[in-house]
Amino acid sequence: QKEVEQDPGPLSVPEGAIVSLNCTYSNSAFQYFMWYRQYSRKGPELLMYTYSSGNKEDGRFTAQVDKSSKYISLFIRDSQPSDSATYLCASKWGAQKLVFGQGTRLTINP
Amino acid sequence: ETGVTQSPTHLIKTRGQQVTLRCSSQSGHNTVSWYQQALGQGPQFIFQYYREEENGRGNFPPRFSGLQFPNYSSELNVNALELDDSALYLCASSLPSGQETQYFGPGTRLLVL
Numbered sequence: 001q002k003e004v005e006q007d008p009g010p011l012s013v014p015e016g017a018i019v020s021l022n023c024t025y026s027n028s029a030f031q032y033f034m035w036y037r038q039y040s041r042k043g044p045e046l047l048m049y050t051y052s053s054g055n056k057e058d059g060r061f062t063a064q065v066d067k068s069s070k071y072i073s074l075f076i077r078d079s080q081p082s083d084s085a086t087y088l089c090a091s092k093w094g095a096q097k098l099v100f101g102q103g104t105r106l107t108i109n110p
Numbered sequence: 111e112t113g114v115t116q117s118p119t120h121l122i123k124t125r126g127q128q129v130t131l132r133c134s135s136q137s138g139h140n141t142v143s144w145y146q147q148a149l150g151q152g153p154q155f156i157f158q159y160y161r162e163e164e165n166g167r168g169n170f171p172p173r174f175s176g177l178q179f180p181n182y183s184s185e186l187n188v189n190a191l192e193l194d195d196s197a198l199y200l201c202a203s204s205l206p207s208g209q210e211t212q213y214f215g216p217g218t219r220l221l222v223l
Contacts, residue, residue, distance in 0.1 A: 008150070034211055043114075043200055043214040044153070088152055095206055097143065097166060100152030 003027050006089055006101025015110050019076040023089035023101045026070065030091040030099075033065045035074045038086045038103065047087075048074065079108045114203050114215035122221045123191050131186040131218045133201030139213070141165070141206045142184040144176060147198040147217070159184055160206055196222045 006023045013019055021035075032051055036044035048063035050056045056063045064073040072089050086103040115134045123129050135142050141160045145153035155168035159178035173189040182203070188195055198219050202212035 004152075006152070032211065036214070041198075041219070043116075043216045046211060046213060049211050090152075092211075095141070095204075095210075097155035097158065097168060098145075098153070098202075098212055099155070102150075102152050 001026055002101075003099045004089060004091055004101040006104055008102045008104060010105040010107060012107045012109060013079060015079060015081060015108055017079050017108075019074075019079050019083070019106060019108075021074040021076075021087050021089070021104050021106070023072040024070055025072065025091050025099075027091070027093075027099070028070075029093040031093045032091065033063070033072050034090045034092075034098070035061075035063055035072075036088040036090060036100075038088060040085075044088055081108045081110050084108045114201055114213055116199075116201050116215040116218050118218060119216070120219045120221075122223065124223050125191055125193060127191050127222075128187065128189045129191060129220060131188075131199050131201075131220070133184045133186070133203075133215060135182045135184070135201075135203030136213050139203035139205055140182050141204045142178055142182065143202045143204070143212055144184070144186045145200040145202065145214075146170070147200055149197070153200055156186070191222045193222050196220060 035048040038044045053067040060077045062075040088103045089101045090098045143158040144156040147153040157167040198217040201215045204212040
């Protein structure tokens with residue numbers, strides 16, 4: 001079993017829709033949770049960074065972590081074609097390595 | 111503030127050759143991590159360097175080695191290249207505190223023929 005599981009998609013939605021991206025993880029030691037956005041042939045760009053359980057909002061993006069169910073979510077409101085990318089969830093504890101999911105490929109259709 | 115930079119951007123090698131990839135960390139960051147990202151997969155941790163010492167290693171063979179220099183820049187060396195080494199190699203820099211996350215460079219795309 002992978003430490004972080006993520007549905008690779010692809011996911012295609014119309015412009016303006018609310019997008020929900022999800023991951024599950026198995027390592028109870030994970031304390032920090034991140035979402036990265038990766039455009040084609042580019043490096044991952046940090047979108048959201050949360051510690052422990054709870055919600056964090058930044059503009060159109062909301063990250064949720066539920067440690068009791070080991071579930072990580074990213075919501076994108078009013079989705080735009082420029083949001084089309086691969087979204088990677090990642091987790092870590094302490095200063096240790098980041099453990100990534102497989103990534104979900106998202107397309108927003110105009 | 112300068113972000114993470116990597117060189118070269120693209121590289122083509124043949125099986126059995128050796129390759130060196132380079133990374134300059136973000137200003138003020140003294141910890142560098144390297145990741146391998148195969149097509150359609152998430153990045154996989156190779157190793158991390160802090161104060162010029164290896165500080166954690168993933169499930170990669172010894173032919174993957176690295177260095178960190180006093181200015182915090184880093185190199186990834188891969189010997190005896192195999193076809194499966196074809197991937198995007200990502201460098202990420204951070205502060206050493208466990209609370210800090212990692213910021214990635216654009217990557218080096220390596221193709222092994």
